[in-house]
Amino acid sequence: MLSSLKNRIKIDPIIHKKGAQIDMLRLDLIHPVVSGNKLFKLSEYLYETLRTDHKTILTFGGAYSNHLHATAYACQSLNIRCIGIVRGKAHEINSQTIDDCKHMGMEIHYADRETFRRLFEQTNTEEIKNLFGDCMVVPSGGLGLMGARGASLITNSIPENVYTHLCLAVGSATTLAGIMMNDRNEKIIAFPALKGMNDLTERLNKMGIQDTDRVSVCADFHFGGFARKTPDLINFMNEFYTQYRIPLDFVYTGKLMFGIFEMLNRQAFPQGSRILAFHTGGLQGNRSLPKNTLSY
Ligand SMILES: *Cc1c(COP(=O)(O)O)cnc(C)c1O
Numbered sequence: 001m002l003s004s005l006k007n008r009i010k011i012d013p014i015i016h017k018k019g020a021q022i023d024m025l026r027l028d029l030i031h032p033v034v035s036g037n038k039l040f041k042l043s044e045y046l047y048e049t050l051r052t053d054h055k056t057i058l059t060f061g062g063a064y065s066n067h068l069h070a071t072a073y074a075c076q077s078l079n080i081r082c083i084g085i086v087r088g089k090a091h092e093i094n095s096q097t098i099d100d101c102k103h104m105g106m107e108i109h110y111a112d113r114e115t116f117r118r119l120f121e122q123t124n125t126e127e128i129k130n131l132f133g134d135c136m137v138v139p140s141g142g143l144g145l146m147g148a149r150g151a152s153l154i155t156n157s158i159p160e161n162v163y164t165h166l167c168l169a170v171g172s173a174t175t176l177a178g179i180m181m182n183d184r185n186e187k188i189i190a191f192p193a194l195k196g197m198n199d200l201t202e203r204l205n206k207m208g209i210q211d212t213d214r215v216s217v218c219a220d221f222h223f224g225g226f227a228r229k230t231p232d233l234i235n236f237m238n239e240f241y242t243q244y245r246i247p248l249d250f251v252y253t254g255k256l257m258f259g260i261f262e263m264l265n266r267q268a269f270p271q272g273s274r275i276l277a278f279h280t281g282g283l284q285g286n287r288s289l290p291k292n293t294l295s296y
Contacts, residue, residue, distance in 0.1 A: 001077045004031045005043055009157035011276070014244055020264055021274045024246065025158065028253075028281040036281015037175045038070035041142030043150040049080055054136035058083040058128065060120050063095040064227075064288045066281065067141050072106035083107045083132055087116040096287045141172035148207040151178025158276060160184065165269065167260055168278040169193050169252035171226075173200055175280065177207035180214065186276075188215040191256045195225040221259035227251050227288075233258060238295045247296045249282035250289065 010029055014022040028035045049057055057080055061068035068084045075082035084101055086093065090110045102108055111119060119128060120140055128137060142150070151174055158166070163186050170176050170190045179188060190200065197219070201212050223233050229250050237254045241247055248254040260277055263269060286294060 001031060001034065001039070001074065002043065002046065004034075005040060005153060009154070011157075012244075012246065014246075014277070015264075019271050019273075020269055022260060022264070023163075023274075023276050025154075025276055025278045026246075027154065028247075028279045028283060030281075033073045034070045035283065036066065036070075036279070037151060037154065038067055038142070038281065039074060040150045040154055040178070041067075041147040041174055042071060042074055042138065043153070044146040045136060045138045045142065045150075046074055046078060046080070048146070049136045050078065052136075054134065056081040056083060056133065056135045057138055058085070058132055058135035059138040060085045060087070060116065060140040062087050063093045064097045064285045065140075066285055068101055068106070069097050069284055071138065072101040072104040075106070076104040081105075081107075083109065083135065085116065085119060086110050087113065097284060100284075139172075141174055143172040143174050143203075143207075145207055147172075147174040148177035148181060151175045152181040153178075154278075155179055155182045155184065158186075163274045163276040165189055165273055165275045166278070167191065167256060167275055169256040169280060170197070170200070171252065173203040174207065175278075176200075176215065177204050177209050180204065180209045180212075186214075190215055190217050191221055191259050192217065192219055193222060193226055193252050193255060195222045218259055218263070221255045221262070223255055229289075234293055236261075241294075241296050246279070247283055247286075247294075248279075249285050250294075251285055252282050253279055 010026040012024045012026055014024050027037055057075055059071050071082060084106045086108055088110060166186045167189045170192045176190055204212055223230050233254055236258045237248050240257060248257055
């Protein structure tokens, strides 16, 4: 599984016309189960856990978390004990994602909002140790320097001096920080999946990125907030699939591609731009949608 990080990632053409080119970096295809950016972000934590005497990985997530799902699979394949702290009450959560995590051997603990916030914000403190023993604590989404260093490997698959813009969806901003660790020329456009994300620079600074001039933020395409959706978004995703045969997720990549297409319509990219959009995976999360919402 970890060897899939070293394979070259496929790049698919989407739109090639005079004036603009859009390609897609298919991180969603790197592995049948742990697709997208999550395995990259986890990789250093996994290597470190195997290398040291941390026998257990503990991490956090919501009921449909791609991060929890990827962690559960990775730990199962590497024979690492893992604990997932899930935000919410056990009886209120009915999620295939969490069911999968349990089947893959993750020990699930539910925490109410307040406890979740306390544990999450006080990562690695005595409280976690007292409750769960000695663990390698992976912050939610792999946030932090180790996560970013893992994500920085993604750029190995992007040919140099080909693209003018790299576009990606942002949650914790760990992947973005990783991409920015490499000294390259492309402009970067970040599409936050959250509404009102106003601490992006601070997050990047914390992960060692001081020079943020390369990145611009396109904050118009959150569709109401994290994991919110509108009929327009869903129609766009279905049409995108019909046209390009590429499934998108509704939390991140659907909004990203909608945003890029809209910017193209508004002629927001300079003439001759060559854009690489990151397909960061997340397709398992589409299972939270009512049946038949998506055509794929
Ligand atoms: C987690 C996730 C992201 C966000 O990555 P960050 O490193 O947290 O910014 C983007 N796309 C998908 C599909 C994801 O699952």
